Amino acid sequence: MKYHDPVLLDQAIEGLNITADGTYVDVTFGGGGHSKEILKRLKTGRLIAFDKDADAVENSITQDQFQLVTQDFKEMGNWLEENDIGPIDGVLADLGISSHQIDSPDRGFSIRYNSDLDMRMDTREGLSAMDVINGFPENELARIFAEYGELRGSYKMARLIIAARKINKIEKVDDLKSTIKSITPKAGENKFLAKVFQALRIAVNDELSALRQLLQTSGEVMKSGARLVIISYHSLEDRLVKRYVERGGFDSEMVKDIYGNPQLIFKSINKKPIMADAEEVARNRRARSAKMRIAEKI
Numbered sequence: 019m020k021y022h023d024p025v026l027l028d029q030a031i032e033g034l035n036i037t038a039d040g041t042y043v044d045v046t047f048g049g050g051g052h053s054k055e056i057l058k059r060l061k062t063g064r065l066i067a068f069d070k071d072a073d074a075v076e077n078s079i080t081q082d083q084f085q086l087v088t089q090d091f092k093e094m095g096n097w098l099e100e101n102d103i104g105p106i107d108g109v110l111a112d113l114g115i116s117s118h119q120i121d122s123p124d125r126g127f128s129i130r131y132n133s134d135l136d137m138r139m140d141t142r143e144g145l146s147a148m149d150v151i152n153g154f155p156e157n158e159l160a161r162i163f164a165e166y167g168e169l170r171g172s173y174k175m176a177r178l179i180i181a182a183r184k185i186n187k188i189e190k191v192d193d194l195k196s197t198i199k200s201i202t203p204k205a206g207e208n209k210f211l212a213k214v215f216q217a218l219r220i221a222v223n224d225e226l227s228a229l230r231q232l233l234q235t236s237g238e239v240m241k242s243g244a245r246l247v248i249i250s251y252h253s254l255e256d257r258l259v260k261r262y263v264e265r266g267g268f269d270s271e272m273v274k275d276i277y278g279n280p281q282l283i284f285k286s287i288n289k290k291p292i293m294a295d296a297e298e299v300a301r302n303r304r305a306r307s308a309k310m311r312i313a314e315k316i
């Protein structure tokens with residue numbers, strides 16, 4: 019089975035505005051679809067890629083200009099500093115999970131397979147979805163479902179989980195599905211469950227704090243004029259990217275200096291997010307929710 023089909027490939031490469039001698043970072047290597055296209059455009063330049071899923075190593079590219087780092091992209095700043103690399107000419111992030119991860123029957127990302135509730139991108143460390151479901155207090159579970167899944171009835175769901183786990187540990191995908199069956203709508207069952215799973219996945223992998231860290235670090239390691247290209251797959255991510263680019267921070271207010279001048283780090287290249295066209299969506303369903311933002315370091 020194909021590891022992953024890259025989304026918005028041409029648009030992302032164009033957005034990066036690659037120079038042949040530049041240093042680029044692809045922070046979400048996955049199947050390497052975007053990385054391969056970046057490498058084609060480099061002569062003396064180099065590409066560093068990150069992926070915290072050890073499975074991605076099977077796609078690594080043997081080329082002098084390329085290096086794959088199997089760490090969280092939260093570590094990008096430290097890693098570049100330790101290796102004395104920078105400033106950077108462009109950063110690409112194609113967020114979320116790969117087709118390989120969702121299609122793997124034993125990783126717990128999909129509602130289709132009755133596997134252990136794992137959902138970790140990096141299976142070497144951290145809490146699994148099973149740990150979260152069986153260990154987190156009611157209010158924290160409810161917050162995860164409400165905030166990350168944008169689900170109504172989040173407290174009811176949390177209470178059902180707490181009651182069920184007192185009797186038996188919730189270990190498998192089907193255990194979770196049956197625990198919340200009474201509040202799962204008959205019409206739109208898959209959509210509802212997909213949101214529950216999305217919420218858990220975001221919590222397990224601490225995805226939003228990784229993105230915040232990435233945005234801040236990118237501002238620090240990139241050259242003036244360098245491009246940041248981010249493809250996101252849900253509104254929580256897209257909102258963070260939009261805010262950071264347009265306001266210089268994550269609050270609703272624009273960051274300003276003491277004289278009231280905006281303190282922006284990036285300027286947006288596309289005011290509206292770029293989305294896949296009908297032809298790409300027909301070929302690759304994953305592309306349907308993709309939103310790409312391009313920003314330039316000021």
Ligand SMILES: C[S@@+](CC[C@H](N)C(=O)[O-])C[C@H]1O[C@@H](n2cnc3c(N)ncnc32)[C@H](O)[C@@H]1O
Nearest residue numbers: 024046048049050051052069070071090091112
């Ligand atoms: C959508 S896929 C990227 C696909 C890739 N662009 C391609 O063309 O094949 C996202 C990848 O990023 C990785 N990933 C997500 N969050 C990460 C993080 N915080 N640190 C490192 N890797 C991460 C996932 O493991 C996954 O392999």
